[in-house]
Amino acid sequence: MAIDVRSTLPTKINLIRLRREYATIRRIRRVLEEKRDVLLHYIRSVAEDYNRYQKEVYSRLEEMFTEFYRGEASEGIQRTWAYANSVKSSLRIKAGVTVMFTVRAPVFQLIPTSVATPAIPPGSSPDLVESYVMLREEVPAILRLAQYEETITRLIEELKRTQRLINSLDYVIIPSYERAIKFISMVLDEREREDFVRLKHLKRMLMTAEESRAARAPTPQQL
Numbered sequence: 366m367a368i369d370v371r372s373t374l375p376t377k378i379n380l381i382r383l384r385r386e387y388a389t390i391r392r393i394r395r396v397l398e399e400k401r402d403v404l405l406h407y408i409r410s411v412a413e414d415y416n417r418y419q420k421e422v423y424s425r426l427e428e429m430f431t432e433f434y435r436g437e438a439s440e441g442i443q444r445t446w447a448y449a450n451s452v453k454s455s456l457r458i459k460a461g462v463t464v465m466f467t468v469r470a471p472v473f474q475l476i477p478t479s480v481a482t483p484a485i486p487p488g489s490s491p492d493l494v495e496s497y498v499m500l501r502e503e504v505p506a507i508l509r510l511a512q513y514e515e516t517i518t519r520l521i522e523e524l525k526r527t528q529r530l531i532n533s534l535d536y537v538i539i540p541s542y543e544r545a546i547k548f549i550s551m552v553l554d555e556r557e558r559e560d561f562v563r564l565k566h567l568k569r570m571l572m573t574a575e576e577s578r579a580a581r582a583p584t585p586q587q588l
Contacts, residue, residue, distance in 0.1 A: 367541040375552035383549070387542045394534045397527055403466055404524045408517060415513040422506045429499040436493025445493065451484040458508060468523045470516040473508040480504065 373379055437445045457479035461472035480501055485494055 367537050368545040369541075370545045370548050373545055373549065375549040377553060380546065380549045380553065383542060383546050387539075387546060390534060390539060390542065394531065394539070397531050397534070400467075401524065401527045401531065404468075404520055404527060407466060407468075408520045408524065411513060411517050411520065415510070415517060418506075418513065419510060422503070422510050425499065425503055425506070429496050429503060432492045432499060433496035436490040436496055439490035440493055448483045448485050448489075448493075452481040455479050455481045456504070465516065465520070468516075468519050470519060471512055473512050475505050475508055 368383065373383075440448075457476045459474040459476060461474065462469050463472050464470070483497060485497070
């Protein structure tokens with residue numbers, strides 16, 4: 366929270382309190398900076414794994430679609446989609462959560478029994494059957510790819526939040542503390558100088574009064 370100089374009394378107690386809070390805020394900023402560096406490391410690591418895994422999955426999906434289009438060309442579009450429409454949507458997954466440096470990343474796990482089998486009659490195109498088998502084997506890999514994507518998204522969101530906190534400290538909170546500490550220090554220094562001058566003037570007045578009394582006091586000869 367930023368400090369308003371005008372609403373802060375320039376006292377030594379407030380100065381000590383602000384200096385302690387300022388030191389704590391600086392430590393918090395260092396922790397946030399370390400967190401940002403760790404998040405960047407995780408993002409780079411997960412992104413590298415994602416890119417490598419994405420190429421593998423896309424390559425296998427390309428082979429699957431090649432087999433599917435061959436089977437579709439052999440069976441015909443209407444019969445192929447009739448096979449597809451004979452299966453109801455039944456795919457289910459088990460979603461979990463894993464913590465990756467304060468970030469809750471998702472974990473997707475396929476329930477194998479939920480994968481339906483299309484009613485492909487005997488004698489159908491072997492390419493069509495092969496494409497289904499390939500797709501069934503590739504579903505867990507697709508889920509893992511989605512898991513990578515969601516993890517990267519959440520890491521980036523956490524990185525943005527961390528960077529916003531650092532920016533608020535750098536451009537709002539820390540400067541306000543520095544201004545308040547500087548202002549209170551200047552006021553206290555000015556008060557100290559005024560007190561010194563006042564005490565010096567008072568001492569001079571006392572010395573003058575003492576000299577006056579000594580001058581007015583009768584000497585032994587006058588007695």
